[in-house]
Amino acid sequence: MFTKYQKQNNQRHIISYLWFTFSKLWAIFHKPEKVEHALRLSLKALQLDYVDLYLMHSPVAAQAMADCVTKGLTKSIGVSNFNALQLGEILEATTTPCVVNQIENHPYLEQTPLIDFCKSKNVAVTSYSPLGSSRSSETDPSLREEPLVKEMADSKGCTPAQLLIAYNLCQGLVCIPKSATPSHIKQNFKVGVNLTCKVPATRI
Numbered sequence: 001m002f003t004k005y006q007k008q009n010n011q012r013h014i015i016s017y018l019w020f021t022f023s024k025l026w027a028i029f030h031k032p033e034k035v036e037h038a039l040r041l042s043l044k045a046l047q048l049d050y051v052d053l054y055l056m057h058s059p060v061a062a063q064a065m066a067d068c069v070t071k072g073l074t075k076s077i078g079v080s081n082f083n084a085l086q087l088g089e090i091l092e093a094t095t096t097p098c099v100v101n102q103i104e105n106h107p108y109l110e111q112t113p114l115i116d117f118c119k120s121k122n123v124a125v126t127s128y129s130p131l132g133s134s135r136s137s138e139t140d141p142s143l144r145e146e147p148l149v150k151e152m153a154d155s156k157g158c159t160p161a162q163l164l165i166a167y168n169l170c171q172g173l174v175c176i177p178k179s180a181t182p183s184h185i186k187q188n189f190k191v192g193v194n195l196t197c198k199v200p201a202t203r204i
């Protein structure tokens, strides 16, 4: 399929075909007059004509983001770290649908009410830091090292990282674990939702 497609199209289209591309408006570019410029900078860096999804952290950029959809620079727009109130407001205020809310979600930070709200509004949820990385430090140990997580992973014959990814997939979420280690990247793709995943937060 890839080869056939490669013969018919140029490299740039192959990237869009094989990958869902998304980017996020950098915090310093949320003023409406800066949004399109910021997206064009990202497109140039990515060597793409458009992305599939462009995210924002603040509603002040909403209209300018919608204009980028009209101009074909992004197929759709979404938000990050919006709570239910903020999301409800932006859905009411804009005619261009907000299709994604990207939020932190893992057993240290369960987001069930917000996830339910997003689903009720047809907003897909992307889970970031699914392995709990932003919480890992000497005073706040790695979620991957939690005894219960390790115990459950062992019982399922998978790694703690795979269990934590499955925890998100089983909730119907898009999950974006980050890794710069090739073996981890391969491992993270090999996750089945049969790794049943509801880790009781009270036990960890």
Ligand SMILES: NC(=O)c1ccc[n+]([C@@H]2O[C@H](COP(=O)([O-])OP(=O)(O)OC[C@H]3O[C@@H](n4cnc5c(N)ncnc54)[C@H](OP(=O)(O)O)[C@@H]3O)[C@@H](O)[C@H]2O)c1
Residues within 6 Å of the ligand: 080, 081, 102, 103, 127, 128, 129, 130, 131, 132, 133, 134, 144, 159, 161, 162, 176, 177, 178, 179, 180, 181, 183, 184, 185, 187, 188
């Ligand atoms: N929207 C927002 O406000 C926001 C905020 C924070 C993060 N994010 C996004 O969320 C994504 C992930 O976030 P994150 O980096 O905070 O956390 P993460 O994906 O939860 O954790 C990344 C850490 O886990 C390790 N790791 C990955 N796979 C592993 C495996 N199979 N076994 C063992 N260790 C593994 C990585 O090390 P190796 O590299 O060695 O594998 C890295 O140290 C990023 O794309 C980031 O841009 C978004």
